[in-house]
Amino acid sequence: MPEINVALLGYKFMGKAHSNAYRQVGRFFPGKYQFRMKVLCGRDRKAVEEAARLFGWEEVETDWRKVIEREDIDVVDISTPGNLHHPMAIAAAKAGKHIICEKPLGNTLAEAREMLKAVEKAGVKHMLMHNYRKIPAVAYAKKLIEDGRLGTPYHYHGAYLQDWIMDPNFPLVWRLEKKFAGSGALGDIGSHAADLAQYLNGDIESVTAQMTTFIKERPLPGTGAGSWGAKGSKGKGRVTVDDDANFLVRFKNGSVGVIESSRFCGGRRNYNTFQIYGSKGSIAFNLERMNELEFYDGTEAQADQGYKTILVTESVHPYVGAWWPPGHIIGYEHTFVHALHDFLVALEKNRLPEPNFYDGVKDQAVLEAIERSARSGKWEQVKK
Amino acid sequence: MPEINVALLGYKFMGKAHSNAYRQVGRFFPGKYQFRMKVLCGRDRKAVEEAARLFGWEEVETDWRKVIEREDIDVVDISTPGNLHHPMAIAAAKAGKHIICEKPLGNTLAEAREMLKAVEKAGVKHMLMHNYRKIPAVAYAKKLIEDGRLGTPYHYHGAYLQDWIMDPNFPLVWRLEKKFAGSGALGDIGSHAADLAQYLNGDIESVTAQMTTFIKERPLPGTGAGSWGAKGSKGKGRVTVDDDANFLVRFKNGSVGVIESSRFCGGRRNYNTFQIYGSKGSIAFNLERMNELEFYDGTEAQADQGYKTILVTESVHPYVGAWWPPGHIIGYEHTFVHALHDFLVALEKNRLPEPNFYDGVKDQAVLEAIERSARSGKWEQVKK
């Protein structure tokens, strides 16, 4: 059974989620290829060593460039803040490594395109970690659409809403600074919403958008915790990204879309939802109940029509057979396991995994058009 | 008990709903004033006579101008297609009648403004039948907002979705012709969504919009049913209104909004919904479950937070005390009864009912800005 040596760059939230997936994928999806958790990389040696022990990595590194140069690494997994995706991916591609990259691909469309060019040139495999495509209910939604169960698409609504920064005293973490995160709600969660929209309903051609920052200044991180940030007039910093980003879209297939993303929607902890309406049927999904898919079949007899809650936990549903019997639900972390399984299958069959950097560029192009529209106040075309 | 003589213009869907409300209001909301159902008016004498008998009207007329001239009429209720609102209201105001008018107020902003000017000049009472404001759950939502339970408003989402014209063979009824209806989904249901948004979250200042017609030609009414419309080359007609209208808005209070209206969302029979997110709390409503209001109180202890489904059927909730014990739900038609009750109370207290033509003009101004934006592709200011 060939072993695929992985190096993971980043060890915080995403590092934890990816590590778990590397450990679990072979347990539930045994296949020809198997991951070996070789190196975990982060700048703070002590912290990364502790993480490596906890997460199950063999070695640690503190310099990502060194990791990428290592001969024994087959796959580089980029799970760092967005500003590092571009240099890391370019370097990894040059070194001939396969790449798994967290979303959004880059912090700008230009970065994303360069990253794509680099992997194309290097001929390596590349995957973008849009893990929500790997939810059984979402994958089953995709299948219903491909099977024509929705008919001609008319109307799409997506909303990815959260509430974790509503407190004005929540500090100015990296996700709230443009130089690190590229954008705010838009890049963090709007990018998921846009990716799902394009995955399920095809290319977006044009957009009109609004982006809003409700809380314009926040305590610097460490404020109140006794760190340097607490001193003198340096107590507050400017929020340079959006708190809330909404956009109307026109799809290539003729349907229209309405998409919301916000971190200021109280009570919506991780409310990534969509509804798709076509001439024959409709579907609705909510990440907080990710084991369920609502399906309306407009071809049924009039008296029998209605939204049906399909518990997507049957062995015939995508990915589910590997886990537990019907009705025994899975959770957030499983989406990463599915993604890694798909990656391994792609390696085995020598094909490109999905989604990949092409999808990443497409997603980034939508985000770029949204930012352009938010500035111009007009409909903007998505660049090809 | 002073009797208020009413003449109702129109006897179809809205005529039936209004008639029921005139019959019922005094039974459940006994007050100083009481309606007398004097005249029902429609062009087809036989049909209107039958309707009058069924609905409980004393007399019929076929010429609305005559009705308005009658000395014994105190209130004229305009429940006709939109193109007739303007001449009827102007005439009724000139004749010194109080006016109850279906929404949208006129088919254009100019019409609506003239109608307002006419009632102002005449000094008569005027009410706009935005009946969904009168749902106990909606009225209670308003109260929660006024009591500060939501805090600073951030994000508003409204969606009024239906599916009754999805069949491409559904005929070209008056609601699908611009000359009668003014607009399509926008004026019919988007107007409700916009009214609720302004009622609950204050004035809308600017909008950007998209309006789409999915089915561009339809059978003329009567086609297939053997009527005159079925003859010769006249079998199909052009749909001159929108099937689907979506808009982003900016509210005067600094919050942002996303509003959808569509008649092409399968399985959404009468899905008039909104969610409002503020710094302290959130609410959500769905007309198909109109006796319920969801409320999230962000000031509760973290472990206890969540959306609560309030069954708005307690005697302490707006309007409810007049009906049945807790848990015994009411329906669509009750909203009209509440509106008429409010109208009578306004007469009794000699104040203007709510909503009224001022609200109608405000609603129309938003619709007008949406239509302008749909043409210009830009953000448009709502005219004052």
Added chain:
Amino acid sequence: MPEINVALLGYKFMGKAHSNAYRQVGRFFPGKYQFRMKVLCGRDRKAVEEAARLFGWEEVETDWRKVIEREDIDVVDISTPGNLHHPMAIAAAKAGKHIICEKPLGNTLAEAREMLKAVEKAGVKHMLMHNYRKIPAVAYAKKLIEDGRLGTPYHYHGAYLQDWIMDPNFPLVWRLEKKFAGSGALGDIGSHAADLAQYLNGDIESVTAQMTTFIKERPLPGTGAGSWGAKGSKGKGRVTVDDDANFLVRFKNGSVGVIESSRFCGGRRNYNTFQIYGSKGSIAFNLERMNELEFYDGTEAQADQGYKTILVTESVHPYVGAWWPPGHIIGYEHTFVHALHDFLVALEKNRLPEPNFYDGVKDQAVLEAIERSARSGKWEQVKK
């Protein structure tokens, strides 16, 4: 159009609901026969006169025996406390009146049987007001069952839960005294649950039960309000009925059932629910969302199975065509209108309305077996 003269005995909660239905039925279900609201009867002349004016009755009486003797009365509607059903129905039958009677039919099985014998002997029409059978969603559930959509029945669960007497200071109203009400939760709401079970799933053959009184003493009515009850040591009275009654049942068709009824279930305002499970499908209903029926079709493809929420507001659903367009919901009071419509149709077709006193005896026989079992601690047969 022949007029059917009605006399209504009782003018409180049920009197209000029945009166509304008499006023409304002809407006929405025009037919050959029509009710005339002739006499309202109650002991307190002033109160009954006020009610008659409000509800729309032509005359009042204070002595029910006189009403029954009136030649001009065709139908006597008995909406009084349970202890009066028996003498009133017997007298009305003897006088040759058709009878509409609130449930439960009598306060004991013996009473119910005598009432049935009386109407049989008199040859009059009789209807029992088990209004929840007349909910469109319930009637549609019945149709699904009759069409074989559920297959062989296996398991039935019913629960009618309320919470209106949970406060220990809620007074000892007539519904809490055995001499007036016969029993407590059992007769008031358990009787509904048992009726729905037998209506939908056929005869119950045997039961085992528990009946419990949580609050054994309560303030006498009027206590605290300055009435005579407030005096001396007589401030409290003994609760002589059950607060909570649960039973296991065996149906004649081989399926099993579990039924709960309780007035001590906080947050359940009027939670009359059932789920029925058969070899081919399942259904679920909840009165608080009475316009919806959940249906699971076990014959669908495995990947597509799930509970579907049918909004029972289509013109093809029972009773619905008379009201409003799809998605415009109806409420509690409409169930009585439907019942009276069915009564008039039965008169017109000269057949027995449903449900009737036969159903009432069947329901009472189950209640009697439950009370027997609660005493004996054993399974008890339902008397034929």
Added chain:
Amino acid sequence: MPEINVALLGYKFMGKAHSNAYRQVGRFFPGKYQFRMKVLCGRDRKAVEEAARLFGWEEVETDWRKVIEREDIDVVDISTPGNLHHPMAIAAAKAGKHIICEKPLGNTLAEAREMLKAVEKAGVKHMLMHNYRKIPAVAYAKKLIEDGRLGTPYHYHGAYLQDWIMDPNFPLVWRLEKKFAGSGALGDIGSHAADLAQYLNGDIESVTAQMTTFIKERPLPGTGAGSWGAKGSKGKGRVTVDDDANFLVRFKNGSVGVIESSRFCGGRRNYNTFQIYGSKGSIAFNLERMNELEFYDGTEAQADQGYKTILVTESVHPYVGAWWPPGHIIGYEHTFVHALHDFLVALEKNRLPEPNFYDGVKDQAVLEAIERSARSGKWEQVKK
């Protein structure tokens, strides 16, 4: 960090679930003690070797008695069919091993008591794998009860419903034979329902029950798959356990309960639910949405009351802090991880884990009383 050497007996469904938990617990709940996955035991060497490789066990054995005798084993985990729990646990206790045992503890009350006696005598730690107690929402429900948020308990309803054997051609697997499983729906899922009832609402004192077998004969396993069972007249075997078991209960605390368990409820894949009603509040839970808890707070203002859906994914909720941010849900398998974490903490603090064999005996005593009542047709006391 002391290592605890585990031997797991059984490698099918429960073996897979337990193995996953042994692998994961240290990754998310790092503590002083850590499991070492030493031996996996099963009768079929080839199959168990494959399972060991997949699940991550170091060694395999085919004779459970040998495993128990091994000096290097600290904990024996019994995840076999019910008829083996008793001999395995007795032997393991005699050998001085700590024991983790799947539920129900034994196949009879007598067995369970002997098992308890054995662990008491041996002085070893013992845990019963009632994993559903370890769901964050259930643990939080327990906390709400202990904090008095429900007040005096009145009414309890539990229902554990499944549908996996509804097809009459589903074969006669071990769970359908009394000699292996002890009972059917009762022991398999009713035991969960009874355990949750006693965990959350205290001791059950008496019961009355019905147990039913709908499909009395089934194909022998292997029938149709070409195995020996398909031959001759031996094609079918008798089902010797219940398909459906329901019971009314009386709790020691004065409240009443109604509990259903059935494997014949179509569309209920793994529908383990309960609702608990007290004088101050109510809670409701459903395993298919196991990250949610519904809570009704009857002490709130009347206009604000309602069932609240708490997404039990906050860091302040039990167990949750170890996993993901708010709104990122967990699944079925996590319950076993929590149980093993609790076990390790109990070892570390030298106290008895919960639930343990005392709880197992209590649960078994209820099951025994239910079986007695199903035979006697009377209320039966639960043996102390």
